[in-house]
Amino acid sequence: MVEVTLWGSLGAIAGGKSKVEIEAKDIRELFRKLAEQYPGLEPYIDRGIAVAIDGVIYRDTWSKELPEGAEIFLLPRLAGG
Amino acid sequence: MNFDPRYSNRSFTSVGTRPIRPDGVDKVTGRARYGADFNMAGQLVGRVLRSPHPHAKIRKIDTAKAEKLAGVKAVITAADLPDLTDGDAAMYDILDNCMARKKALYDGHAVAAVAAVDARTARQALKLIEVDYEVLLHVTDVDEAMKHTAPLLNDAIFTEGLEEKPVKPSNVTKRTQFGHGDIHEGFGQADFVVKRSFKTEQTHQGYIEPHACVASVSSDGTADLWVCTQGHFVYRQHCAQLLGMEASKLRVTSSEIGGGFGGKTHVWAEPVALALARKAGRPVKLVMTRDEVFRASGPTSATSIDVRIGARKDGTITAAEATLRYSCGPYAGMWAEIGAMTAFACYRLENVRTVGYEVLVNRPKTAAYRAPSAPMAAFAVESAIDELAKEIGMDPVEFRIRNAAQEGTRSSYGPVYGPIGIGPTLEAAKNHPHMKAPLGKNQGRGMACGFWFNFGGQTCTDLNIGMDGSVSLAVGTVDVGGSRASLSLVAAEELGIAYEQVKAVVADTSSLGYNDMTDGSRGTFSSSMATISAARNTIKILRERAAQMWDIPVDDVVWEKGHAIAKGEKYGNLAALSLKEIAAASGKTGGPIAGHSELVADGAGVSFATHICDIEVDPETGTTRVLRYTVVQDAGKAVHPTYVEGQYQGGAAQGIGWALNEEYIYGKDGRLQNPGFLDYRIPVCSDLPMIDTQILEIPNPNHPYGVRGVGETSIVPPLAAIANAVSNAAGVRMTHIPMSPPRILAAIEAERGG
Numbered sequence: 001m002v003e004v005t006l007w008g009s010l011g012a013i014a015g016g017k018s019k020v021e022i023e024a025k026d027i028r029e030l031f032r033k034l035a036e037q038y039p040g041l042e043p044y045i046d047r048g049i050a051v052a053i054d055g056v057i058y059r060d061t062w063s064k065e066l067p068e069g070a071e072i073f074l075l076p077r078l079a080g081g
Numbered sequence: 082m083n084f085d086p087r088y089s090n091r092s093f094t095s096v097g098t099r100p101i102r103p104d105g106v107d108k109v110t111g112r113a114r115y116g117a118d119f120n121m122a123g124q125l126v127g128r129v130l131r132s133p134h135p136h137a138k139i140r141k142i143d144t145a146k147a148e149k150l151a152g153v154k155a156v157i158t159a160a161d162l163p164d165l166t167d168g169d170a171a172m173y174d175i176l177d178n179c180m181a182r183k184k185a186l187y188d189g190h191a192v193a194a195v196a197a198v199d200a201r202t203a204r205q206a207l208k209l210i211e212v213d214y215e216v217l218l219h220v221t222d223v224d225e226a227m228k229h230t231a232p233l234l235n236d237a238i239f240t241e242g243l244e245e246k247p248v249k250p251s252n253v254t255k256r257t258q259f260g261h262g263d264i265h266e267g268f269g270q271a272d273f274v275v276k277r278s279f280k281t282e283q284t285h286q287g288y289i290e291p292h293a294c295v296a297s298v299s300s301d302g303t304a305d306l307w308v309c310t311q312g313h314f315v316y317r318q319h320c321a322q323l324l325g326m327e328a329s330k331l332r333v334t335s336s337e338i339g340g341g342f343g344g345k346t347h348v349w350a351e352p353v354a355l356a357l358a359r360k361a362g363r364p365v366k367l368v369m370t371r372d373e374v375f376r377a378s379g380p381t382s383a384t385s386i387d388v389r390i391g392a393r394k395d396g397t398i399t400a401a402e403a404t405l406r407y408s409c410g411p412y413a414g415m416w417a418e419i420g421a422m423t424a425f426a427c428y429r430l431e432n433v434r435t436v437g438y439e440v441l442v443n444r445p446k447t448a449a450y451r452a453p454s455a456p457m458a459a460f461a462v463e464s465a466i467d468e469l470a471k472e473i474g475m476d477p478v479e480f481r482i483r484n485a486a487q488e489g490t491r492s493s494y495g496p497v498y499g500p501i502g503i504g505p506t507l508e509a510a511k512n513h514p515h516m517k518a519p520l521g522k523n524q525g526r527g528m529a530c531g532f533w534f535n536f537g538g539q540t541c542t543d544l545n546i547g548m549d550g551s552v553s554l555a556v557g558t559v560d561v562g563g564s565r566a567s568l569s570l571v572a573a574e575e576l577g578i579a580y581e582q583v584k585a586v587v588a589d590t591s592s593l594g595y596n597d598m599t600d601g602s603r604g605t606f607s608s609s610m611a612t613i614s615a616a617r618n619t620i621k622i623l624r625e626r627a628a629q630m631w632d633i634p635v636d637d638v639v640w641e642k643g644h645a646i647a648k649g650e651k652y653g654n655l656a657a658l659s660l661k662e663i664a665a666a667s668g669k670t671g672g673p674i675a676g677h678s679e680l681v682a683d684g685a686g687v688s689f690a691t692h693i694c695d696i697e698v699d700p701e702t703g704t705t706r707v708l709r710y711t712v713v714q715d716a717g718k719a720v721h722p723t724y725v726e727g728q729y730q731g732g733a734a735q736g737i738g739w740a741l742n743e744e745y746i747y748g749k750d751g752r753l754q755n756p757g758f759l760d761y762r763i764p765v766c767s768d769l770p771m772i773d774t775q776i777l778e779i780p781n782p783n784h785p786y787g788v789r790g791v792g793e794t795s796i797v798p799p800l801a802a803i804a805n806a807v808s809n810a811a812g813v814r815m816t817h818i819p820m821s822p823p824r825i826l827a828a829i830e831a832e833r834g835g
Binding site for chain 1: 171241242244255256257258259260286342343344346415418419422449450451452453492494495496497498499534535536537538539600601602603681683684685686783792793
């Protein structure tokens, strides 16, 4: 079980929650279960969400494991120049 | 990905040196081929008809007369680019931007295009196309567009992110919020509070090379596209999707690039050129004019930002908040969202909240511009930080050092930081001789900090060993700032050979696996990771081949300084085999030797910079002169320090232009008044001092060499650093960018009470 923090606007879509607990071993499972439990998040996941694990931002490595006790933070997927 | 990207402390032989750039001779002799330098046999000239109205319904387009003109081979409208986006809203916006469908949404929006035997005929044909417009009310100002009385650009848009679902459509596409703590409690603890509002005008990346491409479509459906782009694989995906092609049948080759800075990250003219070529049955070359680049490519947002920061007498910030309104052009974006994330990222804050609003206006579609959205947010925040330091009576550098984020700090956008460089850049700035240099009359010094995320992405690299032992490195990230030199250094480092033995090229889309584009400061970060991986895979094969040549177990062969070495006393008589010797024998040991890598480079590592500048202001005319400018930035590890310095200097130069001169000026008719470099003035050499640089190297733990991206952060602090310098020189706080002479003069006169 990992605790996942949602950024402000995303929290509003997940029923006003800023943190949710999810049983997930990696980013792929996290997104799948988030979409199952909070269907409103699915379009955001489809559009792209990055995951910060202990401060390191992962945009595409969905196989990245979520260590027990790690800080998991969801962020918008960014554009760059 | 079977590759360990973790940093390991090591010494370097090639990395960190400054060899001559491999693309230099071609670029200074004119041999290098840019977008417009390529031609195909029988090619036609493409030209685009653009809306003169900022907002208008397109009732009808009659192309009959143009089609009948001798020499015209194809005329297209939106009907020739049907919607194949299958519900992908972002791609639909790109399609609509390439060719207006129901409405023209800004001055310069493409409505039709022709392909003709020459430019004169193409221009004549454009004049023969009859467009029946119903002109609508327009809005170009970000604050005006937010008012409920403003003309609506798209009545299907309802603001996302509000607590209550809106019942009326709006030009505000989205509200976003970031932060933590309790700002009300934080401001309650403050002894001093600064509250200010700021505006920044829209600017263009100002790349010297206009958008240009040559497209050819065969009757069997295969196609070629030669194009100036930051990401040819991404362009292939976009074009294939928009034209209903299979990606593998479209080969895209990237030209040399005369600047992109975010403005060449999605398609503009390329689907139009391909559609024309498909219809005409002949290749089509389409080159934007400078006027078209300004009116109809992707500048950055205009902004309106409110900032409030509170601090105790001892200089500790207790609370910070910002409301950021960013223009997106006529299509939804995430520009204010990025501004809201970056605004306070430099600081350690207990209580912080930022709110962003994305606003539609009748201007061109906003595109990324080098650390997109961060410079404007930094301008507002760093200006307020300077004022707060002044109110408290603290030195602005000391104030920032006291409140700087550090390892373990919860960032204002959410996660806790790992090892970061904001503190060291501030300390370096504090101790820099620039800080202690004397100033004269009407001169002021300013400094500011900046932050950018950086990112990585999908990356693919091939490393091929020639029969003569020379090394070809094929990469898929377009070289926008010297990555071919840097990646050659990395390959040389891993293989233990000379830099001159490696030649890097940017491969076309049919020669290499998919690569994300060169954006987010990812080119060298990502492709160096893939190059290290490919080189290590190559070394494994080289060891196997050496083992064959010696007829010994491969486990007994190690790779050192470009040679296979048989380890252990029992092989004491075996002379080391060089890469050249192993390559020469490769035909008899298993064939060609190559290493490949396909990976997702994540963990790019955030980046910080601190800039210092001195400005002289003429109080009679409001003109400014940049006297001295210093950039201090963390590079993680500078692979080719000269290129890193070039990135620092380039970002500062663009920031100086943005801060002092550059702006889109729209008339009341909604038309752009200054679409050319005479009236949209970017800095030239004589406007700038030599920009001094200091590279700090705080290793990124998620790259084998500690590399961080360096391309974007350097444009984040200049707006604020210059605003602080001008404000100190003129004795009045400047709150509107650009600080052009009329604005400075008006501010000085207002301060004098006149």
